Amino acid sequence: MTLQDTATTELPAAKATPGKRRRFLRRALIGGSVTDRRRLPRYVWICALGLAGIWAPITGYLKTAAPVFASHMSLILPGSGSASSVNLAEIGQASSHANSAFSSNSISPTETYKRLLAADRVLKDAARRLDIDAKAFGKPQVQLVDQTAFMHVKITGPDPDAAQARNAALLEAFFVEIDRLRGDELESRQTGGLDAIREYRDSVAATRTEISRLRDESGLHSVAQYNRQLDEADALRGRIDTAAAEYERKLATVRGLEARLGTDAEAAARILRLNGDTAYIALIEAMALAASDLAEARASYGARHPEVVKASSAMASARDKAEARARALTGLSGALERSSDGARAALLTELVRQESERAGLEAELAELRALLSIQTARLERLAPLAARLEDLQRDFNVAEAVFASAIARAQSSKADIYASYPLVQVLEDPTLPDSPTSPRKKLAIAAGGAASFLLFFALSLGWIRRALIERLLSEKGRLA
Numbered sequence: 001m002t003l004q005d006t007a008t009t010e011l012p013a014a015k016a017t018p019g020k021r022r023r024f025l026r027r028a029l030i031g032g033s034v035t036d037r038r039r040l041p042r043y044v045w046i047c048a049l050g051l052a053g054i055w056a057p058i059t060g061y062l063k064t065a066a067p068v069f070a071s072h073m074s075l076i077l078p079g080s081g082s083a084s085s086v087n088l089a090e091i092g093q094a095s096s097h098a099n100s101a102f103s104s105n106s107i108s109p110t111e112t113y114k115r116l117l118a119a120d121r122v123l124k125d126a127a128r129r130l131d132i133d134a135k136a137f138g139k140p141q142v143q144l145v146d147q148t149a150f151m152h153v154k155i156t157g158p159d160p161d162a163a164q165a166r167n168a169a170l171l172e173a174f175f176v177e178i179d180r181l182r183g184d185e186l187e188s189r190q191t192g193g194l195d196a197i198r199e200y201r202d203s204v205a206a207t208r209t210e211i212s213r214l215r216d217e218s219g220l221h222s223v224a225q226y227n228r229q230l231d232e233a234d235a236l237r238g239r240i241d242t243a244a245a246e247y248e249r250k251l252a253t254v255r256g257l258e259a260r261l262g263t264d265a266e267a268a269a270r271i272l273r274l275n276g277d278t279a280y281i282a283l284i285e286a287m288a289l290a291a292s293d294l295a296e297a298r299a300s301y302g303a304r305h306p307e308v309v310k311a312s313s314a315m316a317s318a319r320d321k322a323e324a325r326a327r328a329l330t331g332l333s334g335a336l337e338r339s340s341d342g343a344r345a346a347l348l349t350e351l352v353r354q355e356s357e358r359a360g361l362e363a364e365l366a367e368l369r370a371l372l373s374i375q376t377a378r379l380e381r382l383a384p385l386a387a388r389l390e391d392l393q394r395d396f397n398v399a400e401a402v403f404a405s406a407i408a409r410a411q412s413s414k415a416d417i418y419a420s421y422p423l424v425q426v427l428e429d430p431t432l433p434d435s436p437t438s439p440r441k442k443l444a445i446a447a448g449g450a451a452s453f454l455l456f457f458a459l460s461l462g463w464i465r466r467a468l469i470e471r472l473l474s475e476k477g478r479l480a
Contacts (some may be wrong), residue, residue: 039466049453058448067436068156071163073171074428077109077149109422110151114142117153118172125173130165140170150427160433166432175424182421200403207396214392218385223393226379226386233379236372243365250358257351259473268348285414287318 116122117140120182143152155170157163213222258264294311301308 021436039463043463047455050459051452054451054455055448058444061439061444068158068435068438069160069163069435070156070437071160071430071433073153073167073426073430074427075113075151075424076152076427077113077151077413077422077424078267101146110144112421113174113424114144114153116177117151117170119177122170122173122177126166126169127174129169129173139165156204164236164430164432165239171426171430177296178421178424185420197403197406200399200406203399204396204403206394207399211389211392211396214385216387218382218389220382220385220389223390226389229379229382233372233375236368236375237435240365240368240372242275243361243368247358247361249362250354253354254351257347257354261347261351261471263348265351268351268355286321287315290315290318349364 062396120134123137123139124134127134130137138156140153140155143154144150146153153167153170155163155167157166221224261268290311294308294315297305297307297311
């Protein structure tokens with residue numbers, strides 16, 4: 001047989017009609033031969049055993065498995081941060097800042113809280129609240145929603161109320177654990193800052209002690225006190241300059257009056273005192289009268305005439321009495337003078353007054369200069385101490401500001417409780433399930449049906465396998 005004859009023979013077989021194919025499949029499935037009747041019991045037993053192997057576990061599971069109920073809840077983490085700043089007048093500044101919970105790419109708060117929800121101590125605490133064993137409590141299933149701050153928590157229980165109670169106990173234990181962790185963080189942070197605060201406090205105390213010692217030694221309590229003393233010294237110099245100018249003016253006035261009157265201020269004062277004494281005035285008048293009588297006697301008589309001698313004796317007696325009175329009043333002896341001229345008396349009085357003022361200014365000027373010398377020496381001694389005190393006061397102010405700021409920061413940091421463990425809120429409370437989540441009867445029946453269909457399909461393929469082989473062999477023999 002040539003190749004062309006073979007192709008011609010196979011062509012009708014390849015072009016079998018759909019009707020013929022259906023009849024062939026029907027005969028192959030139904031059978032009818034003795035061999036098919038022998039194979040049928042085996043396939044029946046295999047089908048029965050397969051169906052039994054499929055539906056027996058499913059039926060046993062559905063009849064024996066205890067119902068399980070699942071309670072759900074949802075949590076959310078707000079993503080906003082917070083910042084606060086406090087300025088304390090003349091003390092310092094305290095500020096606190098909490099970044100957003102999602103500002104760091106290396107730390108995920110939702111993943112942290114997911115781990116915390118499944119932590120052993122949280123589960124044990126939740127089980128203790130329900131008075132059940134920790135193993136019987138179960139493990140929660142936490143699902144994180146991508147690109148969001150949501151957390152879905154599911155936990156199972158033998159009945160709806162138990163599932164809801166376990167979810168509520170887990171939520172309560174979770175919040176208690178978060179509060180404990182936040183408290184531990186704040187305590188650790190505060191304990192770590194106590195050493196720095198203690199150093200600041202010791203620095204402030206040491207500076208205060210040094211300031212107190214310096215004050216006790218110098219008597220200088222502040223730099224402002226030293227500055228006031230400098231101002232007082234400057235004011236004292238101004239007073240000295242003014243007093244010196246006034247003294248020079250008074251001295252020039254006294255010198256002019258002395259030149260005009262022909263006497264000094266001391267003699268003028270003595271004249272004014274004598275002229276104010278009535279006894280001295282009377283003696284002067286008696287001396288003037290005796291001088292007049294003596295002049296008349298000399299004009300009428302000779303030098304040894306009794307009248308002249310008498311008048312001369314009276315004159316001498318009056319002069320002696322006047323000089324004695326003058327010595328008694330002034331303590332000095334000298335020429336006797338009576339200023340009967342009103343203008344001269346006024347000038348003498350002015351001279352005495354100006355001299356008195358000059359002497360007062362001279363004494364005041366000497367006192368001021370002595371006081372300035374003392375004060376200048378004291379300021380020179382206090383200058384380095386004042387500089388030291390200013391440095392210590394500045395160090396004290398800085399140390400006190402740092403100390404107060406550290407305390408303020410330590411206190412304000414207590415309000416920042418969401419720094420490491422951000423705020424979490426309940427978006428959905430634990431639900432009360434209305435139907436069990438396990439066992440799932442519909443899913444089990446669907447799985448059994450699918451397995452049965454696959455079993456029937458496999459047996460069908462095995463059943464028609466012999467008919468297909470025989471047909472192929474007959475076709476091959478016919479072609480040959």
